[in-house]
Amino acid sequence: MRKLTFAMNVTLDGYVAAPGDDLGWSGGEGEGPDSSASDELFQWWSDRVAATSLALYGRKLWEAMSPHWPTADQQPGATPAEIEFARRWRDMPKVVFSSTIDEVAWNARLVTGDAVTEIARLKAEDGGPMDIVGATLAGAAMRAGLIDEYAIVTHPVLVGGGTPFFTALDSWVKLTLVENRTFSGGVVLTRYETRR
Secondary structure (H helix, E strand, O other): OOOEEEEEEEEOOOEEEEHHHEOHHHOOOOOOOOOOOOHHHHHHHHHHHHHOOEEEEEHHHHHHHOOOHHHHHHOOOOOHHHHHHHHHHHHOOEEEEOOOOOOOOOOEEEEOOOHHHHHHHHHHOOOOOEEEEOHHHHHHHHHOOOOOEEEEEEEOOOOOOOEEOOOOOOOOOOEEEEEEEEOHHHOEEEEEEEOO
């Protein structure tokens, strides 16, 4: 059975996007990990992509990432770290869940049916770890009890509203802290595993 991790940048007040789907607070403007923040944090995200066997994307985050990262390694002025991340992201297998887009590219396949059923099927397969990215998609997986780990990269900013990292749940989910790490600029990574 595959391990499923929900990993995203989040504000201190718990949002993955500010009102209007604004991601500017992370410095990435919707283009992925904050390349203007610490090189160490950017490398952590890049290494995470390299270690992920399959990424599960919701439509909004797919539409934020896919215009930039597939060709970011070919852009003038791209740093070695950005080139590495772009290549890793492009090569990583991806599943995009959406009922409103018609096609996807860049080593991705589209699922238009029931997301929870497909995520459960993918988890039951043999294979390496999966990451789920996108709060709405992850919320459905949370409510279904499919998330094994939460990797929360908290940025020291308050945005006052927007898209929350966590969804409303019908019952408590007990977690165990497995890592706590501070990056430059006051960004803090906390990783929790779900207690089963």
